[in-house]
Amino acid sequence: MTTARRSKITPEREQEFFDAVLDELREQGYEALTMEGVAARASCGKSTLYRQWQTKPRLVAAALRSARRDRSLVAVDTGSLAGDLREAARITAGTSGRDTRLTQALGHAVLDDEELQGALREALVEPELAALGAMVDRAVERGEIPADHPAVEFLAAQLLGVLRISPLLHGRHADADYLVRFVDACVLPALGPTPAP
Structure with missing residues (x-):
């Protein structure tokens, strides 16, 4: 595999390219995204x-890997x-x-390409999993839930x-009010006392 040369591109310019890719993805989807379209958006030659x-x-x-940054969930500790x-x-x-538009834009391509799948997980999924895991760990330390509570395994699946x-069911992305009500009505009751076997 050829090593990419990046010496003539500043980190700021590289980020402009990545932002153009992500914007094109959200608007066009992966299949319709072209190098020409990205180049036009980023005002550069496709070469x-x-x-x-x-x-x-x-x-x-x-571009997906560039989107990974310290997400604000990491700082949550109420x-x-x-x-x-x-x-x-x-x-x-x-x-x-x-984030949802980006995930949906990758569609089937992310299932067929391990590199894309890994990059998507690194950019959007793993930071949230780590933050949720930290919340659960603190709750276990405080004695709020047992470490082996069976609902913990499904926490990320519920929230993500x-x-x-939501866009499919309601025609719009989930807003804060909807998500908080979902947490109160579905997530927290599931994390209540461990059910008897």
């Missing part, structure tokens, strides 16, 4: 993109699991439209799943 990343999948994967999850719901609502399905 620049090919020289640095060689292929569309590599460019998209690099002193209780209920408070943490409600605050996480409010924060997540602020990015749900952009409702974000993805």
Whole structure:
């Protein structure tokens, strides 16, 4: 595999390319995204993109990885699991439209391309999993829930799943009010006392 050369592109310019890729993805979807479209949006020649990343999948994967930053969920610590999850719901609502559009834009391509799948997980999924895991760990330390509570395994699936399905069910992205009500009505009751076997 050829090593990409990046010496002539500043980090700021590289980020402009990545932002253009992500915007094109959200608007056009993966299949319709082209190097020409990204180049036009980023005001560069497509030869620049090919020289640095060689292929569309590599460019998209690099852009996805660039989107990974310390997410604001990491700083959430209200002193209780209920408070943490409600605050996480409010924060997540602020990015749900952009993140959900990005996930949906990758569609089947992310299932067929391991590099894209890994980049998407790194950019959007793993930071949230780590933050939720930290919330649960603190709750266990405080004695709010047992470490082996069976609902903990499904916490991320509940929260991330409702974000993805909301546009389909309701025709709009989940807002803060909806997500907090979901936490109160569905997530917190599931994390109540461990049910008897």
